Amino acid sequence: MAPACQLIAGIASGNVMADRAYDADSLHEIILAEGGKPVIPPRRHRKYQHRYDRIAYRQRWAIESFFGKIKQWRRIATRYDKLAANFIGFVKLASIMLWLK
Secondary structure, three states: OOOHHHHHOOOOOOEOOOOHHHHOOOHHHHHHHEEEEEEEOOOOOOOOOOOOOOHHHHHOOOOOOOOHHOOHHHHHHOOOOOOHHHHHHHHHHHHHHHHOO
16 A cells, blocks of 8 residues: 555545545545545445545446556557557547447
């Protein structure tokens, strides 16, 4: 959990979405201290099942689904491009093609 806490420290604002694996009191405290709102479903074994925004959490699925679809493109999954501009250009092209489907 320490890498997630270090990553969020100093930048958390708005909704911070994660899956059940990141449900820890320390992470919730850091997110709240930084002015963010944790949108993390509680683990099933918790005695206290905290509330979270289920509608906002559903949006996370759309984002993960997009990354799963875009990684079907071999050029994106393996990142053959040396230059970041070329890679981003192809990501944009793949995104447009997925959007048009």
